[in-house]
Amino acid sequence: MPGNSFGHTFRFTTWGESHGPSIGCVVDGVPPRIALGEDDIQPWLDRRRPGQSRYTTQRREPDQVRILSGVFEGQTTGAPIALVIENVDQRPRDYSEISEKFRPGHADYTYWKKYGLRDYRGGGRASARETAMRVAAGGVARKVLDHLLDQPLAIRGALIQIADLVIDRERWDWDEVGRNPFFSPDPGIVESWADLLDRTRKSGSSAGAVIEVVASGMPAGLGEPAYDKLDADLAKAMMSINAVKGVEIGAGFGAAVLRGEDNADEMRMEGDRVVFLSNSAGGVLGGISTGQDLVARFAVKPTSSILTPRKTVNLSGENTEISTKGRHDPCVGIRAVPVGEAMMAVVLAGHLLRHRAQVGL
Amino acid sequence: MPGNSFGHTFRFTTWGESHGPSIGCVVDGVPPRIALGEDDIQPWLDRRRPGQSRYTTQRREPDQVRILSGVFEGQTTGAPIALVIENVDQRPRDYSEISEKFRPGHADYTYWKKYGLRDYRGGGRASARETAMRVAAGGVARKVLDHLLDQPLAIRGALIQIADLVIDRERWDWDEVGRNPFFSPDPGIVESWADLLDRTRKSGSSAGAVIEVVASGMPAGLGEPAYDKLDADLAKAMMSINAVKGVEIGAGFGAAVLRGEDNADEMRMEGDRVVFLSNSAGGVLGGISTGQDLVARFAVKPTSSILTPRKTVNLSGENTEISTKGRHDPCVGIRAVPVGEAMMAVVLAGHLLRHRAQVGL
């Protein structure tokens, strides 16, 4: 029941703070005899790693993952897989100001109210650093999915909005995602996003974003009818990512505006295959996958670690101001793209295994 | 792990299909010595009951709840509380057409793909009837919250949008919610919603909606840092309700458009109390409650049970058309209001008990 594990059949448990010696996770429930090495996980971590462009934090964390258990002679054994990453960039810092004040929009205040203490060194468990282990677990989940599914399953994320600048979906090209520092599928918006973020950083502010994650090549039948619906688990997975404030599936909030006949995706036979004429459902009906693309979107708020001074209070109960110095992302949404992909991967691996438990493959 | 239970410390497990003899749930983990009777649960069910206006289905289900266990001499004993509701309105029906065809936008197809069978009598577990037991469990959860909290906690929901007709938040009045058939907090929109739904029903169509649920009087400190964040659990809870396609907390998707300094809720002392100057966070920071109002919104798609004929396929793999006759809600979002409240109540009861486990009250 404690909150540092995710999933049931495929379950990972993470630990570690941004300013401790290391962070890690234990992935349990992985089927045996899957080829797995650090090379299968590292590329996903590299995509998330900070310091790769001027639009993400300049902290230097190589984020080299090591596998400590659960793999023998290059294959999973069925035993728990422990992954660990050393924390490298822990510069000595002057915490004297921040240690006494709550940062508005941060978890400082709520952790203090809950646990009765203040770890002033950084975000602790609330740090975005925790998301590195989600990405690592996601790398393992992808291997599980590849191993068990007949057809390739592509789980891909993209940034589709920064502040009020939204991509043009007509220009969507998955190949573009890897060619710009924003994971944008639309090359036409890259320059205006770059301009916006340069201005945002210079003004000591930050920007929000929207991410879309899509799984293509989905099997039909994954999910559960009632409380562990596939979309409910995705909603939890995405909303559990730091700074996320909203989650949509398929047409999402837009579905509220559609008429019934426009929202219900019509069906046709194409040879002996069922096809849908649209995908308002985002690939899920009644909590179970249809086989269409699984489409989730989530909104990331602008980080509250900004230079602009804000009103706050301190531990002594006095009014004061705070401005957060340091190496922060002007748009934390960018690095949330690989995290969102990873969370979709772990949800799908979990539902695939539990489907195999109850129904078989 | 099977998907018909919700929650951990406060857990309910439901069963039953829309066309079976009854539906029920078992609520486990309830503290002992809380006064509880059917009268504490029935009023919430009555709010959700169909057939109360011409804007909801004309099915007649009295939805009388009975407590079968876990209560002795008017008090909870700590043992599991079994609740049951008889299914009354099971008119004999001709299923010959529907039994062979998949209804677009319904779970028919996905259940068939998952389980390999077709319960043609109705929605089975996918029926909105299942939500009655969520409301019943929510009634128990409210009693737990009342019992354990020092201050009254009000969990209230309202309909804030049907199709593209959005309420005017300036006119928000909680007292109005009980005075119109739509749970609208804005009396000014009731007439236009009524017109819209009359037209929608006459045209054999349906409309989507957006619901907002707010908990006022929240204690600070409820929630978990990583995967079981309070907002993540709320997202799962709301997304697990039938027909929901999107969930937001606080500023939600709107947060993506805000600048960092506008999104971070500033803090001030008011006497010896911390107050926030805004509530973009919706009452949650880092997955833990701030003590501000907890604000969640969710979008409900228009029901796919419509008279307008739609293209579909049948069990024999042939193209065909379907039009769903019967007594359906033109806007299923209306009756989702008490369901959303109930889901917030069970999430909060669960987090309150697990907070008591780890930290104490």
Add this chain to the structure above:
Amino acid sequence: MPGNSFGHTFRFTTWGESHGPSIGCVVDGVPPRIALGEDDIQPWLDRRRPGQSRYTTQRREPDQVRILSGVFEGQTTGAPIALVIENVDQRPRDYSEISEKFRPGHADYTYWKKYGLRDYRGGGRASARETAMRVAAGGVARKVLDHLLDQPLAIRGALIQIADLVIDRERWDWDEVGRNPFFSPDPGIVESWADLLDRTRKSGSSAGAVIEVVASGMPAGLGEPAYDKLDADLAKAMMSINAVKGVEIGAGFGAAVLRGEDNADEMRMEGDRVVFLSNSAGGVLGGISTGQDLVARFAVKPTSSILTPRKTVNLSGENTEISTKGRHDPCVGIRAVPVGEAMMAVVLAGHLLRHRAQVGL
């Protein structure tokens, strides 16, 4: 987390008190398309039913089970299966004496210390009546095992000891188990057990017993290495049965006296099959089944509901005496035989499904 559910992939949740209107359970995680009717469950309940001989309580409970959900046209649907049994024999009784006193050896005192209240009508959740739902869930589990396994799996229990009268294992004959009121596999001991229990009842006392449960036709490979070892889960399952005070696997406590070379079961090839030359392991090594017979034994204490007066205290904190009148079993161990079988069935069904999740069948 609340304690009224058992299992993970195959999970049942029970509710109900001995003096309430009914008792029930919800079985979740059952694979779809298994033929299941009340006829598949009732025979197991009939074996456990009281009042079938003068050696069990004379309470009259027909224990007719009804399936309320999860089955359609004679097949499981994959939805939760709700089972219910009405409580018939609730004679009005005078509780004036018992309601104020604690019965030594009963849960009266511990429930009162835990929950702060006293349900004086009977055992409440502590009543052996609760075990009826274990047997019902076990009936469903057997169907799951039959459905998924290639070879027939026989789960059979027998009474092997009452007080200090132990069967002669040389005379073990499974066919005898159904031919005497004690579930004895040894016909030679029946008369002495009958004599003993007649004397026990007349003297207002009670007797303990030892039960052995064996699964034959086991697949190898079921179980988990560390905490959810197959034998660990069996130990929990058996120890959770009312009045059980000890559990053994294979050689059990006798293994402590063996030398290493005598305890380690040697292996030989028999054609292309591995056979073991003995079964000290009881069919489990390292928490995982070997394919040999799975052998568990458990000890049941003599019931404390006896006529012989015993020293106790009352709710007012005064010393007093108590003697328990009523229709109690002189040896509750007898009726524990079908309960032990049922618990082994639910453990095996759960491990089979989780094995299918991680490894496949």
Add this chain to the structure above:
Amino acid sequence: MPGNSFGHTFRFTTWGESHGPSIGCVVDGVPPRIALGEDDIQPWLDRRRPGQSRYTTQRREPDQVRILSGVFEGQTTGAPIALVIENVDQRPRDYSEISEKFRPGHADYTYWKKYGLRDYRGGGRASARETAMRVAAGGVARKVLDHLLDQPLAIRGALIQIADLVIDRERWDWDEVGRNPFFSPDPGIVESWADLLDRTRKSGSSAGAVIEVVASGMPAGLGEPAYDKLDADLAKAMMSINAVKGVEIGAGFGAAVLRGEDNADEMRMEGDRVVFLSNSAGGVLGGISTGQDLVARFAVKPTSSILTPRKTVNLSGENTEISTKGRHDPCVGIRAVPVGEAMMAVVLAGHLLRHRAQVGL
């Protein structure tokens, strides 16, 4: 659901193989603001450490534990606590013989049947090395119990039997346990045990043992009525320890031989306190603690790692023989004493936290 986690409210998850770089665990659910350092855990590990007498394996593992997370400035923060121990003594070894053969009485065969692979380097997850992390988690659990309970709770284990040599309970002295290499509470038996084990080792054999673990200073009211009974969870905890084949509570299997009036512990008032005149129950009634000493016993089989050659089969399906060389314990039961204590500690910490969740302290 995967099997490498134990517990719910207080939960630990372990990882690591005997021949990997390290082993570790993550302890989740620990209350905040408990003073905790490596010094609180190391002494318990030192008691279990091999190589401390000639009666335990001569492997040299310093077993130095490190805390990697969840503690800040000497106090728990409420975040998960990661513990790690480096594997030091990994001598290069010739596995050519053992890698092809199954060791009778070991998990080699069952792991191979389950996972389809053979980690020939040692026991892998089945190694007794895994129990080091149980002891570490137990150290944390003890701190939780100390922190939350009003009165000191002593959890102490003792070896009470090796082979057929049983201690004299009249001579029981807890202080003696630390003064001999066997954790014996009876100094009178130490010499005969030493003789026995010297002979056992010389003859290339091994011996079984029985351990008793007692918690004194127990609060009444811990436990659950149905499936998560305190004794059921203890049974699972103890049976999950490597090589354990039987578990008893209180009178245990001896209860089967008692008459009802002798087994039921009578109650008396002693001032305003309830006292029991005996403790056949072992401190648990109806799954809930009475406040008396909690008494559990478990039997450990003789290790199968013996020099005496035994019949077995190899991976090619041929009959062969095996004799296990190496540095093995002649009586693995000795080092099981601190492991048994640790398992009782984690069970009690878990039940204390879940009791606080549902009922409060």
